[in-house]
Amino acid sequence: MPKNTTFILTLLLALLIFCNVKADENILGATPPMGWNSWNHFKRKTDDAIVRAQAEAMVSSGMRDAGYVYINIDDAWEGTRDSSGEIRANSKFPDMKALADFVHSKGLKLGLYSSPGMKTCAGFEGSYGHEEQDAKTYAKWGIDYLKYDLCGLRVQMKAAGSDVVAEKMMKDAYVKMRDALLNSGRPIFYSLCQYGHNQVWQWGASVGGNAWRTTGDINDNFKSMVLIGFHQAGLSKYAGPGHWNDPDMLEIGNGGMTTSEYQIHMSLWAILAAPLLAGNDLSTMTQATKDILLNKEVIAIDQDKLGKQGDRVYAEGSVEIWSRDLADGSKAVGIFNLADTKSHMSLDFQKLGLHSPVSARDLWLHKDLGNLNSGYTEELAPHSVVLIKLSQ
Numbered sequence: 001m002p003k004n005t006t007f008i009l010t011l012l013l014a015l016l017i018f019c020n021v022k023a024d025e026n027i028l029g030a031t032p033p034m035g036w037n038s039w040n041h042f043k044r045k046t047d048d049a050i051v052r053a054q055a056e057a058m059v060s061s062g063m064r065d066a067g068y069v070y071i072n073i074d075d076a077w078e079g080t081r082d083s084s085g086e087i088r089a090n091s092k093f094p095d096m097k098a099l100a101d102f103v104h105s106k107g108l109k110l111g112l113y114s115s116p117g118m119k120t121c122a123g124f125e126g127s128y129g130h131e132e133q134d135a136k137t138y139a140k141w142g143i144d145y146l147k148y149d150l151c152g153l154r155v156q157m158k159a160a161g162s163d164v165v166a167e168k169m170m171k172d173a174y175v176k177m178r179d180a181l182l183n184s185g186r187p188i189f190y191s192l193c194q195y196g197h198n199q200v201w202q203w204g205a206s207v208g209g210n211a212w213r214t215t216g217d218i219n220d221n222f223k224s225m226v227l228i229g230f231h232q233a234g235l236s237k238y239a240g241p242g243h244w245n246d247p248d249m250l251e252i253g254n255g256g257m258t259t260s261e262y263q264i265h266m267s268l269w270a271i272l273a274a275p276l277l278a279g280n281d282l283s284t285m286t287q288a289t290k291d292i293l294l295n296k297e298v299i300a301i302d303q304d305k306l307g308k309q310g311d312r313v314y315a316e317g318s319v320e321i322w323s324r325d326l327a328d329g330s331k332a333v334g335i336f337n338l339a340d341t342k343s344h345m346s347l348d349f350q351k352l353g354l355h356s357p358v359s360a361r362d363l364w365l366h367k368d369l370g371n372l373n374s375g376y377t378e379e380l381a382p383h384s385v386v387l388i389k390l391s392q
């Protein structure tokens, strides 16, 4: 091949790679979504006033500037359809478009919830048979995020009588709404919610999901959070920019766990590159809650540009070591003591693929630990985490 042809081809290839990188930065969910969701704290009580108060608190608390931008209304906003079949919000939301305008005026985005079934989980109107129409309505209102919860469709899936037919029905339903959203004229983040059935992580991206729930519902207690969070081991290879595993929303600040248990929750979700959707009342946060949700060093782990989800490296009894590779070549390492008693542990650099000396920073203490020469030894309080960033 003549020399200048090789040169031109190389140049074209470089340009292609550059354009792709650029495009990646602009995809929906290039990093895991961050925001707030109404369900964990307010459930069916959520109304227009509550949503506005959350949007205001998101700004005044500094959360928006720390990256939390979605204000997501979960189930129980739906009303009836009008004579042309268009969905209307119920009386708790007098004007959804005006609410979206308000949320947008704060520099935030608005999310909604629906189901591919006739009914949602809480028994409200689902999108079955109205997918195109609903997506257009969402776009008209100015919606930026849709959580699409299988729920009502399960009744029809059961009636299908065969697992294979039921699975196809579910996937088709997700594809249908994906196409409807793509047709709506507005970029809308598409969040699948079917509780991790049928190994959704293997096909969630192919039906258009920007995220998919990998588990059943989280509850505001240590047992539930640990069961969900630490069962994410092995799923890291399925996540990446634009398509994330979602181990459910945060319970931080809802009162059912201690501060150090909530630190475990936040640290693990950051290592998992999980969506960070606060599920508490943002207008009444204690300083301890703010310190967790607003820890910029931990948020930076979750939002790391490499978009590589972390995973479990090893465990010693009830102490688990999880690690996540970061864009700058360093690693975020979480040492989690899940025991009800103190635990002594020595971090094994070799198992982490590191050679001493390693420079370390503690992301909860906001403190450089200097160069660590031979592993790292720590006595861990019961139900606590040490989250460190290690670089060679």
Ligand code: GLA
Residues within 6 Å of the ligand: 039, 074, 075, 113, 120, 121, 122, 149, 193, 216, 217
């Ligand atoms: C399901 C979902 C929850 C929530 C409720 C609302 O249980 O998994 O996250 O959306 O429905 O009814």
